Amino acid sequence: MRETARIADELIKLLQSEGFTIQRYDSMTTSSIYLKLDYGVCNSIRIGDHKGKRQYKYRYNVDIGRKQVNRHKTPEGWERWYYPETALRALVKDAVLERKRLIAKHGQEQYWVLMAQRKFDNQGNKGFWQNAKLVSQMDIGGASVDYQVNEKAKDALNRLSSLPGMHAIKEQVDEMVHYSRIAALRKNNNLKSSAQSNHMIFTGNPGTGKTTAARLIGEAFAEIGLLKRDSNNDIPFVEVHHSMITHPHVGEAEKRMVAKFEEARGGVLFIDEAYAFVGKSDARTSEKVVATMVQYIEDMRDQIVVIAAGYPKNMAEFLSLNPGLASRFPTIIHFPDYDISDLVAIAQQMLLEQEYLGTSEFYEALASVMWIEKSKANFGNARIVRNHIERSVRRQAMRVARLPQPSRKDLATLTGEDLVYSPQGVQNSEIEALHKIIREAQARLFALDLKGLIQRTL
Numbered sequence: 001m002r003e004t005a006r007i008a009d010e011l012i013k014l015l016q017s018e019g020f021t022i023q024r025y026d027s028m029t030t031s032s033i034y035l036k037l038d039y040g041v042c043n044s045i046r047i048g049d050h051k052g053k054r055q056y057k058y059r060y061n062v063d064i065g066r067k068q069v070n071r072h073k074t075p076e077g078w079e080r081w082y083y084p085e086t087a088l089r090a091l092v093k094d095a096v097l098e099r100k101r102l103i104a105k106h107g108q109e110q111y112w113v114l115m116a117q118r119k120f121d122n123q124g125n126k127g128f129w130q131n132a133k134l135v136s137q138m139d140i141g142g143a144s145v146d147y148q149v150n151e152k153a154k155d156a157l158n159r160l161s162s163l164p165g166m167h168a169i170k171e172q173v174d175e176m177v178h179y180s181r182i183a184a185l186r187k188n189n190n191l192k193s194s195a196q197s198n199h200m201i202f203t204g205n206p207g208t209g210k211t212t213a214a215r216l217i218g219e220a221f222a223e224i225g226l227l228k229r230d231s232n233n234d235i236p237f238v239e240v241h242h243s244m245i246t247h248p249h250v251g252e253a254e255k256r257m258v259a260k261f262e263e264a265r266g267g268v269l270f271i272d273e274a275y276a277f278v279g280k281s282d283a284r285t286s287e288k289v290v291a292t293m294v295q296y297i298e299d300m301r302d303q304i305v306v307i308a309a310g311y312p313k314n315m316a317e318f319l320s321l322n323p324g325l326a327s328r329f330p331t332i333i334h335f336p337d338y339d340i341s342d343l344v345a346i347a348q349q350m351l352l353e354q355e356y357l358g359t360s361e362f363y364e365a366l367a368s369v370m371w372i373e374k375s376k377a378n379f380g381n382a383r384i385v386r387n388h389i390e391r392s393v394r395r396q397a398m399r400v401a402r403l404p405q406p407s408r409k410d411l412a413t414l415t416g417e418d419l420v421y422s423p424q425g426v427q428n429s430e431i432e433a434l435h436k437i438i439r440e441a442q443a444r445l446f447a448l449d450l451k452g453l454i455q456r457t458l
Contacts, residue, residue: 001031003064007085008033008047011062012135014092020099021115021162025132034058036132039118041111042099045091059098060091109344109363116348120357120412134158153223160216162349164342168333169213172200173220176331180226197301197330198226201319202309204335207381211239211270213335214307218268221305227266228303236267242276245289254292261296261304269306275314278321287321294324338381343370346382350389351414361416362392369420375436392418 008024015022015037023036032048043059059079066084074080083091103111135158161170176198183193198221202210215237221227222235240260247253261269271293277286297306308318312334319326338346344363351358358366366388373384380387396418400406 001026001028001033004031004033004047004049007062007064007088008035011035011045011047011088011091014088015095016135018092018096020095022135023132024135034132035135037095038099038111039115039122041114041118042095042102045095060095062088062091107360108341109367110360112344112348112363113358113360116352116357119352120355134162153220156216156219156223160213160220163209163212164345164349165336165338166209166213169217169335172331172333173217177220177224177226180224195302197328199297199301199306199329199331200308201315201329201332202307202335203312203315203332204309205311205337205379205381207383207385208335208337209382210307210309210335211272214268214270214305214309217307218305222267227305236264237270238264238268239270239272241272245277253289257289257292258296261300265300265303267304269304271306271308273310273314274308275310275318278314278317290322290325294322294328297328298324337374337379340367340370340374343367343381343385347385347389350386354393355412356393356396356414357412358414359416362414362419365416365419388419395419 005026012022012024012035015035020037020042021039023039025034025036027034030048032046035045035047037043037045045060045062046058047062047064049064059081061080061082062085063082064085066082069081069083069087069090071079071081081091081094099111102114106114157173160166160173176196179196183196186193200217202214204210218227218237219235238260240257245253245256245260247256277290293306306328308315308329310318315332319329344367347363347366348358366385369388370385373379392414396414399415399418400410403410
């Protein structure tokens, strides 16, 4: 199975680079590894050194030792494609084309619905895929060192990987974890190894996932062993706001900040709206509190991850408040506003967590609503999505309550009317919002063109 596992790891990396959701099952009884793509919507893959049983009708099969690619149909009409281990990129290319075909046939929203339906239907079901697990970056590759990526860490990293629109944070976390792995290997081989700071600055608007990402990073880092902690205790996540620290008595604010650091030992100290410590009437107290932060950030660097978050411009002011702050936060990650597809994916996850399913009409209406919401000032990203989901669930309960004998599907399904009174009406509002965005963009382009014209004539 060692060679089979190596090939599976290589194939998974290629599939992950194309954005597939992957479930993996290692079967000792068949000496094969099975991968399910997008919860099976985009078919499944068998990897082994034998042809496999005839009754297992997998679309894609990697046969170790095979000489060439072979695509054919079985007498029952099933497509069965076989690849040598040297043609993994050809397999991935075929899988990507199949996904494009399915999206063209059903539409992107319906493809998400199909994924959600497959995941929902398989929850709790007994059978072959009961032991299949979602694959994260930490499940493949990597060197063996004196700490293990245990199941709790994998779970946290899997949840982080499943968050939409988190490409930058995923890459950064992978980089930090693998750096620590290599540092441990260097130390074991009597090579110099420098410690790294895990503290970070998160910038972005409200509702872009900063708090959720910080919590999951803390869980993963603590379980992996990047943070020293009492293994018998839960991993702390301590959220701090300026209002929780301020105090009228001299020295009390600093003591409160120290207490928060101690409370977060072995986990994450999340300082939300950190720039609130800048430019207050009690400026001297704020400076002392920030100086305390700087000291404890350094003193507890291997026991705590400090993540300060807020708007980009304001966070720049925060870092300039103390000469030692910027150097204590070597990593700055920006969380951009979600695009419409990410917002719909977030809604899908929220619904699945509550064991609900949205119809294609529901997701189409939600996409229209999100276009309208994004055109408004102070758009709240995922927080706005949650508000609409909660309202839809309440409206669905009223609708289903009128049914004489609601089925399990009735109890779990949200329709377009559960989201809005008139799906067509909201689409008309979306058109108006899009026209507004286009007009604003055209006005801005005109202003820039005019400015350039004036500069050229001077």
